[in-house]
Structure formats: structure tokens, C-alpha cells
Amino acid sequence: MSRFVHDVHMRWSDMDAYRHVNNTAYLTYLEQARVAMFFHRFESFSSGTVISRHEIRYLRPVVYHPDPLRIEVWVDRIRGASFDVHYEVLDHGVVAAQASTQCVTVDFAADRPRRLTDEERDVLRGFADDLPSGPGTG
Known part of the structure; x- marks a missing residue:
């Protein structure tokens, strides 16, 4: 299966004093893509999910522009009561x-x-x- 792709628009307010998108904005971008992925095929899990851990590796700064960021999303490590969602944020x-x-x-x-x-x-x-990438993979 290919990765799920979701475009996320940045907000001007996502910028910080250093003139790039603040690290905290990324959690919102990831959440938007993750929720879009699950609602793409399935309305919700029967009782819900919670987040137990996030890990983000920032590779380059992003400066606000009107074009959306492309978020590629996929799942692995499906266990008894948990699973991992991975993302690549492309600018x-x-x-x-x-x-x-x-x-x-x-x-x-x-x-x-x-x-x-x-x-x-x-x-x-x-x-x-099947493409290895992202924190915690490989």
C-alpha cells in the first residue's frame, strides 16, 4: 500500500521569533494528517485511541508560504493494543x-x-x- 498523503496549510501564527515554523506547530500538522488518514477509511476505532509518545526529527527549517506542506503517513508495528504512525513532512x-x-x-x-x-x-x-524512514524505524 502506498502512503496516505494529506496537505496541511500553515498559519502565519505558526511562525516564531526566529522566522520559521515553530516546533510546536508540527504536532498540529501531524494530528491533522493522522485524523484525516483514519477518517479516510474508518470513522473511528470502537473505543478510541490515545497518544502515548511522539518523536520528531527536524531536518530543515520551514518558513511560512501559502503552499501546503505535504504530509505522508503510514502505519507499522501493530501490536496487541498499540501501533505506530510515521510521517514525513515535505516542504x-x-x-x-x-x-x-x-x-x-x-x-x-x-x-x-x-x-x-x-x-x-x-x-x-x-x-x-515498506519504505523504511522516520524516527524509530530501521
């Missing part, structure tokens, strides 16, 4: 950042992690990518 075709997010499936009524369902595993496998 005019050049990788500006690589990131990963560990997601944990949760039963909110019981307030504890829960096992992925077979349907959820199938959805996640559909977002797999």
Missing part, C-alpha cells in the same frame, strides 16, 4: 521533518488499554508501507 518536495507517534487503543469506560479488533487490524494493515 516543496524536500523532507523537512520525520516523525512517529505511538497510539494505544483504549476502553474509556474501563479506563485501560484494550486489544485491537480484527477490523481495526485490517484497517491499520491497509496503511502499511
Whole structure:
């Protein structure tokens, strides 16, 4: 399966005093792409997910411009109650950042992690990518 691609528009307010997009804005960009990916094929996981870890490697600064950033997203390391989402953030075709997010499936009524369902595993496998890249891969 090829990577899921989502375009994210920067906001002028994402810039910091050093005249590049602030590192905190990237978490919002990643969230927008991750949510778009899941809603692309599946309305939601049966009880939801929480984020247990983020890792971002900044490779080059991004300066605001009106063109969207391209976020490529894929999934790997599907385990009993968690999975990893990986991202590449491209600015005019050049990788500006690589990131990963560990997601944990949760039963909110019981307030504890829960096992992925077979349907959820199938959805996640559909977002797999064989290209090694990003923090925590390889």
C-alpha cells in the first residue's frame, strides 16, 4: 500500500521569533494528517485511541508560504493494543521533518488499554508501507 498523503496549510501564527515554523506547530500538522488518514477509511476505532509518545526529527527549517506542506503517513508495528504512525513532512518536495507517534487503543469506560479488533487490524494493515524512514524505524 502506498502512503496516505494529506496537505496541511500553515498559519502565519505558526511562525516564531526566529522566522520559521515553530516546533510546536508540527504536532498540529501531524494530528491533522493522522485524523484525516483514519477518517479516510474508518470513522473511528470502537473505543478510541490515545497518544502515548511522539518523536520528531527536524531536518530543515520551514518558513511560512501559502503552499501546503505535504504530509505522508503510514502505519507499522501493530501490536496487541498499540501501533505506530510515521510521517514525513515535505516542504516543496524536500523532507523537512520525520516523525512517529505511538497510539494505544483504549476502553474509556474501563479506563485501560484494550486489544485491537480484527477490523481495526485490517484497517491499520491497509496503511502499511515498506519504505523504511522516520524516527524509530530501521
